[in-house]
Amino acid sequence: MPILEDDPYGELRFAGSPQTPIAGLPGDHSWIYLGTSSKILAPGLRVAWLVTSDKRVFDRLVTAKQSTDLHTSTLTQRLVWETVRQAGFLDGHLSVLRRVYGQRRTAMLTALQTHFPSGCRWTQPDGGLFLWVTTPDSVDTENLLPVALAEKVAFVPGAPFWIDRPVKNTLRLNFSNASEERISLGIERLGRALGKALQ
Numbered sequence: 778m779p780i781l782e783d784d785p786y787g788e789l790r791f792a793g794s795p796q797t798p799i800a801g802l803p804g805d806h807s808w809i810y811l812g813t814s815s816k817i818l819a820p821g822l823r824v825a826w827l828v829t830s831d832k833r834v835f836d837r838l839v840t841a842k843q844s845t846d847l848h849t850s851t852l853t854q855r856l857v858w859e860t861v862r863q864a865g866f867l868d869g870h871l872s873v874l875r876r877v878y879g880q881r882r883t884a885m886l887t888a889l890q891t892h893f894p895s896g897c898r899w900t901q902p903d904g905g906l907f908l909w910v911t912t913p914d915s916v917d918t919e920n921l922l923p924v925a926l927a928e929k930v931a932f933v934p935g936a937p938f939w940i941d942r943p944v945k946n947t948l949r950l951n952f953s954n955a956s957e958e959r960i961s962l963g964i965e966r967l968g969r970a971l972g973k974a975l976q
């Protein structure tokens with residue numbers, strides 16, 4: 778049974794110690810590794826890649842993909858190639874992303890501490906784009922969303938992320954997209970919406 782490793786965020790690690798992909802661990806286990814340009818260049822390119830330790834799996838996947846979509850756009854593949862082959866570009870770009878996302882993560886953690894009602898918990902991510910919030914049990918975050926939208930702030934309700942049972946008092950927050958000032962403002966507004974939901 779091959780291990781499928783979906784790693785869109787590995788390059789966006791801004792804290793903690795480096796993590797070796799499962800595909801890079803010693804041993805003769807079978808693996809399929811997925812990467813994407815979506816989180817490090819631009820999502821609209823729709824260019825991703827797959828590496829596998831097993832040539833037979835690779836051949837079968839190539840056939841499956843060709844019969845699904847013929848092939849990924851050669852124009853966008855060429856755009857990615859011309860971008861990443863510039864010496865030093867990707868390393869420089871990634872280090873900017875890591876620095877900025879790390880700062881925004883910290884801004885969001887500070888704002889959560891200041892503006893969220895007691896009883897809420899959240900993760901302290903070492904990388905990526907998101908943190909995960911658990912509110913008190915009484916809050917259903919799908920019902921919270923319209924209240925938050927009225928405050929002009931949005932988030933992703935957590936229930937669809939669960940496999941076996943929807944845990945309704947969870948939500949996902951993105952910290953990569955907005956400036957530190959807007960993050961602070963957004964968390965203040967969301968904290969206000971949560972306060973209303975908890976009344």
Ligand SMILES: Cc1ncc(COP(=O)(O)O)c(C=O)c1O
Pocket residue numbers: 783784785812813814815820823824825
């Ligand atoms: C865990 C995970 N895997 C894969 C992807 C898909 O990336 P792509 O934009 O290449 O389809 C995402 C995008 O949000 C993701 O969060």
